[in-house]
Amino acid sequence: MANLQNDLFIRACKRQPVERTPIWIMRQAGRYLPEYRAVRKKADFLTMCKTPELAAEVTIQPVDIIGVDAAIIFSDILVIPEAMGMHLDMIDGKGPVFQHPIKLEDDAAQLKKIEAATDLNFVLDAISLTKKELNGRVPLIGFSGAPWTLLTYMVEGQGSKSFSHVKKLIYNNPELAHKLLAMLTDAVADYLSAQIAAGADAIQIFDTWAGILSPRDYLVFALKYINQVILKLKRKGEPIIYFPKGVHNRMRITADCGADVISVDWTIDLAKARDKIGHKVAIQGNLDPTVLYAEPGFIRREARKVLESYGKGNGHIFNLGHGILPDVDPAHAKALVDFVKEESAVFHQNDVNTKVIN
Amino acid sequence: MANLQNDLFIRACKRQPVERTPIWIMRQAGRYLPEYRAVRKKADFLTMCKTPELAAEVTIQPVDIIGVDAAIIFSDILVIPEAMGMHLDMIDGKGPVFQHPIKLEDDAAQLKKIEAATDLNFVLDAISLTKKELNGRVPLIGFSGAPWTLLTYMVEGQGSKSFSHVKKLIYNNPELAHKLLAMLTDAVADYLSAQIAAGADAIQIFDTWAGILSPRDYLVFALKYINQVILKLKRKGEPIIYFPKGVHNRMRITADCGADVISVDWTIDLAKARDKIGHKVAIQGNLDPTVLYAEPGFIRREARKVLESYGKGNGHIFNLGHGILPDVDPAHAKALVDFVKEESAVFHQNDVNTKVIN
Numbered sequence: 001m002a003n004l005q006n007d008l009f010i011r012a013c014k015r016q017p018v019e020r021t022p023i024w025i026m027r028q029a030g031r032y033l034p035e036y037r038a039v040r041k042k043a044d045f046l047t048m049c050k051t052p053e054l055a056a057e058v059t060i061q062p063v064d065i066i067g068v069d070a071a072i073i074f075s076d077i078l079v080i081p082e083a084m085g086m087h088l089d090m091i092d093g094k095g096p097v098f099q100h101p102i103k104l105e106d107d108a109a110q111l112k113k114i115e116a117a118t119d120l121n122f123v124l125d126a127i128s129l130t131k132k133e134l135n136g137r138v139p140l141i142g143f144s145g146a147p148w149t150l151l152t153y154m155v156e157g158q159g160s161k162s163f164s165h166v167k168k169l170i171y172n173n174p175e176l177a178h179k180l181l182a183m184l185t186d187a188v189a190d191y192l193s194a195q196i197a198a199g200a201d202a203i204q205i206f207d208t209w210a211g212i213l214s215p216r217d218y219l220v221f222a223l224k225y226i227n228q229v230i231l232k233l234k235r236k237g238e239p240i241i242y243f244p245k246g247v248h249n250r251m252r253i254t255a256d257c258g259a260d261v262i263s264v265d266w267t268i269d270l271a272k273a274r275d276k277i278g279h280k281v282a283i284q285g286n287l288d289p290t291v292l293y294a295e296p297g298f299i300r301r302e303a304r305k306v307l308e309s310y311g312k313g314n315g316h317i318f319n320l321g322h323g324i325l326p327d328v329d330p331a332h333a334k335a336l337v338d339f340v341k342e343e344s345a346v347f348h349q350n351d352v353n354t355k356v357i358n
Numbered sequence: 359m360a361n362l363q364n365d366l367f368i369r370a371c372k373r374q375p376v377e378r379t380p381i382w383i384m385r386q387a388g389r390y391l392p393e394y395r396a397v398r399k400k401a402d403f404l405t406m407c408k409t410p411e412l413a414a415e416v417t418i419q420p421v422d423i424i425g426v427d428a429a430i431i432f433s434d435i436l437v438i439p440e441a442m443g444m445h446l447d448m449i450d451g452k453g454p455v456f457q458h459p460i461k462l463e464d465d466a467a468q469l470k471k472i473e474a475a476t477d478l479n480f481v482l483d484a485i486s487l488t489k490k491e492l493n494g495r496v497p498l499i500g501f502s503g504a505p506w507t508l509l510t511y512m513v514e515g516q517g518s519k520s521f522s523h524v525k526k527l528i529y530n531n532p533e534l535a536h537k538l539l540a541m542l543t544d545a546v547a548d549y550l551s552a553q554i555a556a557g558a559d560a561i562q563i564f565d566t567w568a569g570i571l572s573p574r575d576y577l578v579f580a581l582k583y584i585n586q587v588i589l590k591l592k593r594k595g596e597p598i599i600y601f602p603k604g605v606h607n608r609m610r611i612t613a614d615c616g617a618d619v620i621s622v623d624w625t626i627d628l629a630k631a632r633d634k635i636g637h638k639v640a641i642q643g644n645l646d647p648t649v650l651y652a653e654p655g656f657i658r659r660e661a662r663k664v665l666e667s668y669g670k671g672n673g674h675i676f677n678l679g680h681g682i683l684p685d686v687d688p689a690h691a692k693a694l695v696d697f698v699k700e701e702s703a704v705f706h707q708n709d710v711n712t713k714v715i716n
Contacts, residue, residue, distance in 0.1 A: 161517070162683050167648030171656055214624045214646050216663075248606045249626050266572045268607050288572050290525030298529055305574075325520050 003136045004201070009070040010139050013202060013239035013261050015282050015315040021307065021344035022069035023318035023337055024141075026263075028062040029074040031326035032333065035061050045090040046082075049075050055126035056133055063138055065330065067337050070139045070202070073130060073195075075123050077145030077206055080187055081154045083119040084111040094158070101157030101165065108180055114187050116194035123191075124198040131199035142200030144192050146207035146242075147184035147229065148222035151177065163212050170221055177221065185225045189232035196235050204241040204263070205229065211246015218250055223257055230258035241284055245322060255280040266321030270309035274316075282315040287336070289320045292328040296335035303339050312347045361494045362559070367428040368497050371560060371597035371619050373640050373673040379665065379702035380427035381676035381695055382499075384621075386420040387432040389684035390691065393419050403448040404440075407433050413484035414491050421496055423688065425695050428497045428560070431488060431553075433481050435503030435564055438545055439512045441477040442469040452516070459515030459523065466538055472545055474552035481549075482556040489557035500558030502550050504565035504600075505542035505587065506580035509535065521570050528579055535579065543583045547590035554593045562599040562621070563587065569604015576608055581615055588616035599642055603680060613638040624679030628667035632674075640673040645694070647678045650686040654693040661697050670705045 004010065008022035029036055036058050040048065048054045055074040062068050078096050082088045089097045102108055116124065123142075131140055145153070155166040170177045192203050210222045222244065230240055243263035244254060254262055255277035262281050264273050266288035273283055291302045303318075310316040318340045324333065362368065366380035387394055394416050398406065406412045413432040420426050436454050440446045447455045460466055474482065481500075489498055503511070513524040528535045550561050568580045580602065588598055601621035602612060612620055613635035620639050622631050624646035631641055649660045661676075668674040676698045682691065 159519070162648065164648060164651065164683060164685065167646070168651045171649060171652035211625060215627050217646075218625075246604075246625070249630065267569060267576075267604070269573050272607065288525070288575075290520065290522060291529060293522065293526045294529035325522060327522065 004139055005136050006069055006138045009317060010201060010239060012314065012317045013241070013282050017314050018348055019345060020348055021310075021316050021318050021340055023340040024068040024070040024072065025062065025066065025324050025333060025337070026072075026320050027323040028066070028068065028072060029058040030324060032324055032328045033061055033065060033330055035065060045076070046088065049079060049126075050122040052122060052126040052129045055122075056130040059126070059130045059140075060133060062333075063134070066333050067341070068138070070141055071130065071134060072141040072143060072204070073123065073127055073200070075126070075143070077143070077150065077208075078153060079120060079123060080114070080145065080150055080184070080191060081111075083114045084187070086111070086154060096153070096158065098154065098157045102154050102180070103165075105176060108176060111180075111183065113183070114190075116187075116191040120191055120194070124194055127195055127198040127200055139201035140199065141202045141204055141241075142192065142195030142198075143204040143206060144188045144195075146205050146210070146222065146244075147181045147188055147225040148213075149207050149209045150184050150188070151180055151221075152209040152212075154180070163209070170217065181221065181225050185228050185232070189229045192229070193232070193234040196233070196238050200238065202239045202241065203233075203235075204243060205259070207242065207244040207247075210244035215249055218244075218247060219253065223250070223254065226257045226259070239282075241317075243284070251276045261317065263319065264321065270306060270316075271311065274310055278315055282317060283310065284317040284319050286319070286321040289322050289325055289328075292320075292324065292332045292336065294332075296332060299332055299336050300339045300343075303336055304343065307340070307344055307347055310347070312350070314348070316347075318344070362497055363494050364427055364496045367675060368559060368597060370672065370675045371599065371640050375672050376706055377703060378706055379668075379674050379676050379698055381698040382426040382428040382430065383420065383424065383682050383691060383695070384430075384678050385681040386424070386426065386430060387416040388682060390682055390686045391419055391423060391688055393423060403434070404446065407437060407484075408480040410480060410484040410487045413480075414488040417484070417488045417498075418491060420691075421492070424691050425699070426496070428499055429488065429492060430499040430501060430562070431481065431485055431558070433484070433501070435501070435508065435566075436511060437478060437481060438472070438503065438508055438542070438549060439469075441472045442545070444469070444512060454511070454516065456512065456515045460512050460538070461523075463534060466534060469538075469541065471541070472548075474545075474549040478549055478552070482552055485553055485556040485558055497559035498557065499560045499562055499599075500550060500553030500556075501562040501564060502546045502553075504563050504568070504580065504602075505539045505546055505583040506571075507565050507567045508542050508546070509538055509579075510567040510570075512538070521567070528575065539579065539583050543586050543590070547587045550587070551590070551592040554591070554596050558596065560597045560599065561591075561593075562601060563617070565600065565602040565605075568602035573608055576602075576605060577611065581608070581612065584615045584617070597640075599675075601642075609634045619675065621677065622679065628664060628674075629669065632668055636673055640675060641668065642675040642677045644677070644679040647680050647683055647686075650678075650682065650690045650694065652690075654690060657690055657694050658697045658701075661694055662701065665698070665702055665705055668705070670708070672706070674705075676702070 059074045152166045239260040241261040242259035263284035417432045510524045597618040599619040600617035621642035
């Protein structure tokens with residue numbers, strides 16, 4: 001960390017004093033940047049993930065163009081099941097699809113036990129290269145899908161409205177579900193440890209489908225495995241961010257999962273979230289991603305509300321409440337970042353000379 | 359009400375004492391019943407909605423076959439925009455689609471101001487006929503989409519992941535959004551008043567997309583208009599149920615909207631919901647609809663947890679946390695209903711002789 005020129009993001013993750021609120025934009029490499037689309041023309045999505053030079057290039061674009069305080073490695077959460085042997089199609093306009101989702105014990109038995117160092121080396125190479133090219137300008141975030149969210153994709157084969165298949169699995173064959181989740185937990189922990197070893201300064205675990213579970217099932221099928229992943233991680237102080245999208249009713253227990261930061265979506269009041277868990281963890285969020293469709297004046301007003309909702313003091317990382325949408329005007333993303341950089345200093349006037357509150 | 363042989367549902371809505379917890383299953387007429395599919399073979403979906411004899415037939419099926427304590431009229435929330443002049447296609451496997459969603463002021467200006475008595479008379483006729491055929495066995499529930507949810511469909515044209523179009527509308531042209539919401543509020547209130555006049559014993563307002571809004575936007579674009587709808591309703595004590603799916607953080611203010619019952623999805627603890635709002639309103643819910651994929655023994659255990667979570671006393675209507683899924687085994691739905699009927703009596707042992715708590 002000592003070599004980072006801008007370590008605001010890392011300090012905020014650790015609830016240490018900062019001069020202003022750091023900001024990055026979730027899953028920021030993407031179709032909203034013309035510079036990204038120019039690279040994407042040269043190669044399909046998976047080829048980009050598997051070519052460190054291309055992955056590094058698009059990872060750094062938002063740092064150069066939008067001015068965010070952290071980069072996140074360009075990759076996809078589904079590289080784990082793909083490495084396990086599930087054939088992944090990226091279908092334009094529809095997203096990722098597994099043509100042969102897991103249905104039976106037999107399908108599960110055919111999954112390959114993976115080692116990140118060999119099976120996902122392209123991500124590790126992309127991280128090393130990106131770190132080198134970033135040259136300490138901002139921290140680099142590694143990431144993985146959470147075991148529950150990976151299982152959901154592997155069983156559904158794609159996004160879903162009712163999530164019938166994965167629900168049938170957990171209700172009718174919980175043993176198989178737990179076996180798969182345990183296997184995914186090992187893979188995720190190994191993968192994230194390898195990302196840290198390759199140079200990632202922080203880690204985000206995306207649990208996109210945590211919110212489809214009942215409060216009890218969330219504990220049993222999602223949070224339990226997050227806790228295990230975090231316990232297994234080999235790290236030297238690199239912060240862990242957990243993002244259980246759509247979970248609003250288990251904030252207190254979520255904050256005990258071992259993560260340093262909980263990322264929240266836009267349907268929760270940041271003030272309430274901080275009130276409940278801010279003494280335990282830092283909080284990341286939570287501007288509605290669709291606010292970026294509005295004019296910059298409106299974006300600034302809404303961003304100010306997010307800052308005010310969190311209030312004064314450390315422990316806030318500004319972000320959207322979910323991923324940026326592909327048809328957002330890059331100038332609007334830039335307006336948001338500029339505003340937060342300029343206007344957030346007043347929320348930290350007394351921070352820098354005060355002690356860290358644990 | 360005096361003529362209802364089974365008024366458990368109505369009493370529970372009013373938090374009056376009951377001998378056992380009433381149960382019905384949301385949007386119950388549907389593809390999960392072979393008897394429904396037999397009718398559906400004779401006519402397409404919209405024809406069924408517009409033919410009172412067919413609508414009455416499938417409305418009553420779950421009362422006869424599954425034994426629920428209330429019927430809900432067979433219809434669709436999108437009959438209002440359709441009556442306003444928007445052409446609706448029901449596409450198998452995809453759901454309802456408006457080929458020409460509202461994009462501009464001009465599109466909005468072309469919407470016809472409707473009167474339920476003439477433009478939606480088929481629903482009113484279906485209610486009258488169903489009431490006659492039910493002959494007081496159980497109450498009949500009328501329903502409508504909420505203004506916000508109707509606006510969302512009218513602007514998106516169909517379901518969505520990011521809801522970009524309706525978010526662009528509320529952020530970039532809130533005046534037009536409010537104009538449309540006011541128009542929809544008048545239409546919904548008139549439509550629901552007409553349903554009550556036609557014989558509906560209770561009303562449910564479905565706000566399927568309330569959960570995509572930030573806490574503040576939920577108040578401004580969804581709840582405000584629910585409050586207006588309820589104030590405008592012409593009724594003589596018929597209970598109103600409001601179902602803001604995915605809203606978990608504004609329970610207290612939601613309970614002030616004027617509805618008698620708040621329906622909650624399965625991602626919230628019923629005990630918590632009751633603790634927050636049970637002194638103001640009755641609560642409907644909240645078994646995860648996918649639990650019905652499991653074996654009856656599992657279904658019974660999960661149903662017991664729902665009963666225990668609500669606990670003893672009045673004010674609970676058992677239901678799923680969202681609509682029943684089309685590939686559920688009807689025997690599983692029946693097992694749920696039988697279980698709740700048998701096992702819920704112990705939660706009401708002291709109710710019937712005690713006074714209503716207001």
